[in-house]
Amino acid sequence: MSKITLSGHIEVPKEDLNAVLTELPKHIALTHQEAGCITFTVTQDSDNPQRFDVYEEFTDKAAFEKHQARVKASHWGEVTKKVERFYTVTES
Template sequence: MSKVILKGYIIVPHDDLNAVEQALPSHTQLTLEEEGCLIFQVTKHDSDPNRFDVYEEFVDRAAFNAHQARVKNSHWGGVTLNVARYYEICEE
């Protein structure tokens, strides 16, 4: 089993920024409670208010895929529909 790491950032359109910021604490908590989640961090960038840096670690591909499936149909998935995602995913 290989650990799955996702790192990168998202760019949130100005019109969606408030909704994303309000949904982020719940999304973070729910993700950290998922089986197999080791680390989940989404941090607002210092100099770009529309950019959030993302770092995630899951114990294996199955846990990562379960997270992706949950998020797809979650409140977070809805409020981030217009978000541009720039991710790198690797396995260690």
């Protein structure tokens, strides 16, 4: 099995920023509870409040895919549907 790492950032439209900030702690907590989550961080950029750096590691592709499916079907997925994502996903 290969570990999956996602790194990059998201850019949140100004009109969605408050909703994203409100929902983010729940999204982080739920992700940390997922089977296969090694690490998951989302950090708001101090110079650009609409940019959030994202880093996550999952034990394998199956765990990562379950995470992606949960996110798409969650309230977080709804809140962030207009967010631009700039990610690199690697397998090691």
